[in-house]
Amino acid sequence: MSILALGVDIGGTSTKLSLVDRTGAILKRAAFPTQGHTATGYQDALVDAVEQLLQSAPYPLEGIGVGAPGCDPVTGYISYAVNLPFSAPFPIRDFLSERLCAHTVLVKDSTAAALGEKMWGGARQMENFVLVSLGTGLGSAFYINDKIVAGGHGLASEMGHTIAVPNGRKCFCGRNGCLETYASATGLRRTCQELMGQEILPSALRELPQSALTARVIVQAAGAGDPLAQMALENLARCLGHALASVVLQLDPEGIFLSGGLSNAGPMLAERVAYHMDEQLLPAFRSKVPVEVSWLGADNAGTLGAAAQVYLGLPVL
Amino acid sequence: MSILALGVDIGGTSTKLSLVDRTGAILKRAAFPTQGHTATGYQDALVDAVEQLLQSAPYPLEGIGVGAPGCDPVTGYISYAVNLPFSAPFPIRDFLSERLCAHTVLVKDSTAAALGEKMWGGARQMENFVLVSLGTGLGSAFYINDKIVAGGHGLASEMGHTIAVPNGRKCFCGRNGCLETYASATGLRRTCQELMGQEILPSALRELPQSALTARVIVQAAGAGDPLAQMALENLARCLGHALASVVLQLDPEGIFLSGGLSNAGPMLAERVAYHMDEQLLPAFRSKVPVEVSWLGADNAGTLGAAAQVYLGLPVL
Numbered sequence: 050m051s052i053l054a055l056g057v058d059i060g061g062t063s064t065k066l067s068l069v070d071r072t073g074a075i076l077k078r079a080a081f082p083t084q085g086h087t088a089t090g091y092q093d094a095l096v097d098a099v100e101q102l103l104q105s106a107p108y109p110l111e112g113i114g115v116g117a118p119g120c121d122p123v124t125g126y127i128s129y130a131v132n133l134p135f136s137a138p139f140p141i142r143d144f145l146s147e148r149l150c151a152h153t154v155l156v157k158d159s160t161a162a163a164l165g166e167k168m169w170g171g172a173r174q175m176e177n178f179v180l181v182s183l184g185t186g187l188g189s190a191f192y193i194n195d196k197i198v199a200g201g202h203g204l205a206s207e208m209g210h211t212i213a214v215p216n217g218r219k220c221f222c223g224r225n226g227c228l229e230t231y232a233s234a235t236g237l238r239r240t241c242q243e244l245m246g247q248e249i250l251p252s253a254l255r256e257l258p259q260s261a262l263t264a265r266v267i268v269q270a271a272g273a274g275d276p277l278a279q280m281a282l283e284n285l286a287r288c289l290g291h292a293l294a295s296v297v298l299q300l301d302p303e304g305i306f307l308s309g310g311l312s313n314a315g316p317m318l319a320e321r322v323a324y325h326m327d328e329q330l331l332p333a334f335r336s337k338v339p340v341e342v343s344w345l346g347a348d349n350a351g352t353l354g355a356a357a358q359v360y361l362g363l364p365v366l
Numbered sequence: 367m368s369i370l371a372l373g374v375d376i377g378g379t380s381t382k383l384s385l386v387d388r389t390g391a392i393l394k395r396a397a398f399p400t401q402g403h404t405a406t407g408y409q410d411a412l413v414d415a416v417e418q419l420l421q422s423a424p425y426p427l428e429g430i431g432v433g434a435p436g437c438d439p440v441t442g443y444i445s446y447a448v449n450l451p452f453s454a455p456f457p458i459r460d461f462l463s464e465r466l467c468a469h470t471v472l473v474k475d476s477t478a479a480a481l482g483e484k485m486w487g488g489a490r491q492m493e494n495f496v497l498v499s500l501g502t503g504l505g506s507a508f509y510i511n512d513k514i515v516a517g518g519h520g521l522a523s524e525m526g527h528t529i530a531v532p533n534g535r536k537c538f539c540g541r542n543g544c545l546e547t548y549a550s551a552t553g554l555r556r557t558c559q560e561l562m563g564q565e566i567l568p569s570a571l572r573e574l575p576q577s578a579l580t581a582r583v584i585v586q587a588a589g590a591g592d593p594l595a596q597m598a599l600e601n602l603a604r605c606l607g608h609a610l611a612s613v614v615l616q617l618d619p620e621g622i623f624l625s626g627g628l629s630n631a632g633p634m635l636a637e638r639v640a641y642h643m644d645e646q647l648l649p650a651f652r653s654k655v656p657v658e659v660s661w662l663g664a665d666n667a668g669t670l671g672a673a674a675q676v677y678l679g680l681p682v683l
Contacts, residue, residue, distance in 0.1 A: 193511060203618070291532075
């Protein structure tokens with residue numbers, strides 16, 4: 050009998066929902082803005098969105114999977130999410146489970162993306178891979194010896210806060226030089242700003258107000274041949290490639306997947322990351338570890354991954 | 367009934383052998399110089415040493431475990447070991463197995479040390495830990511999700527060749543700035559040499575010929591209060607601590623173990639490594655991941671780890 054999982058992807062900008070069958074097909078989707086709510090207002094909006102989506106569900110619901118930043122999968126709380134409308138730690142798993150009478154699992158957003166890739170994407174045959182999610186920040190997930198690495202204290206996967214440049218850019222975490230201040234949508238923008246001062250290359254981007262200088266605009270400009278935008282993207286690829294080289298030398302994964310909004314910069318970005326990664330590998334490792342854009346697509350990876358978490362506990366089909 | 371494993375630790379300087387019982391006790395040991403043999407001369411010396419040791423074995427032999435650098439545990443060959451007296455790849459596992467009619471397993475030297483730590487040392491209760499072996503080079507082993515990380519292509523654990531300093535010191539691998547050119551016995555010596563030029567600190571080490579400036583001498587000088595030697599050790603601790611911080615942020619291990627000859631620098635070194643590691647961690651990680659000297663001792667870790675590999679395949683006691 051067919052069953053369904055509901056995947057919920059809570060992001061800083063929007064909350065996305067998908068009804069996903071066991072083959073990874075999305076039967077129905079919905080979304081609403083995460084911002085502009087009080088904490089209880091957001092909770093009601095979330096319950097409404099789920100209920101509305103479930104009304105059109107053709108099969109019974111197996112469970113709800115929620116992917117969110119700054120959450121603790123063990124306790125079921127969202128705690129450290131600066132961009133979400135919760136001022137205090139919120140027990141989202143138990144809240145949804147009770148309000149909707151449905152089995153609910155909570156998982157970190159980058160872990161969700163990795164599990165989606167394992168279940169339905171490019172990592173299906175892999176027992177060792179790394180996923181890097183390039184959004185506002187840099188999320189990561191390590192899948193090693195056929196399991197997500199949770200770590201000894203549930204804290205693993207903070208690759209975004211490894212130091213890429215000693216005494217480098219100020220990070221929102223209070224430290225300097227974190228990888229995500231260079232390799233993320235925000236990092237791309239900051240690189241562009243720096244390059245405008247450092248370089249004398251002409252660029253249409255120089256005519257834009259700072260507020261319009263988004264990662265999307267920079268990626269588009271690079272695609273259209275803007276040399277400053279191309280230089281900024283290349284810097285990002287170099288910085289990420291070098292950080293990934295250390296990971297590859299240590300863990301020797303079968304593949305690396307890029308997800309998140311910035312992975313929309315397409316195979317070009319993945320190719321450049323792979324190039325700079327190979328630059329810092331021992332010869333024996335070169336060209337062995339492919340860097341690919343997530344097969345699930347930046348728009349769907351979040352909800353698919355959250356839904357995958359529901360199916361994971363079930364017997365293999 | 368009691369059984370024994372023979373652990374063989376093939377190092378660049380000496381080859382050590384231990385008869386080890388299932389509790390990790392060494393009943394008998396032997397050693398001979400690795401250098402000064404032809405390839406066949408070394409093979410004969412190895413067989414002789416094993417046979418002699420086995421003559422005094424009080425219990426039956428379960429198997430032989432061999433730990434060596436540059437080997438492939440799958441094929442059983444030693445291939446890339448520049449410091450060993452084999453000019454061509456040598457099938458050491460099958461050679462010993464046939465000559466001695468004993469079940470033989472081959473394992474990378476740093477993997478052996480980690481398995482010994484897991485079976486009889488400080489990692490007994492851990493499912494996630496990292497071992498760093500500080501010898502002529504820097505060896506590493508990652509034990510994640512209750513298994514050694516072998517990697518997708520059997521290449522994992524080359525932490526020594528991650529780039530610690532972009533465009534830094536020349537490494538024997540042909541590249542620049544590899545971690546082991548800073549964090550190893552050789553690295554300590556190179557740092558001392560550099561500091562003699564950079565600093566005007568007085569130091570007894572300045573009176574030594576280069577050939578006498580060994581890691582052991584530097585560590586002793588540091589212990590006796592020599593400021594230049596102390597500065598060199600502190601630089602090593604900082605470099606290794608910062609590299610480990612990235613590993614901790616990514617994998618969140620329960621502990622880190624230092625083995626190899628340089629770990630004899632004692633708890634002082636481990637403490638300074640932990641200090642510099644914590645410096646580059648997010649607050650949530652700080653003071654959570656202890657850095658300890660291997661419980662097995664630098665002299666025994668190699669043979670114990672190789673013997674552990676024999677017991678690993680057996681039912682748990």
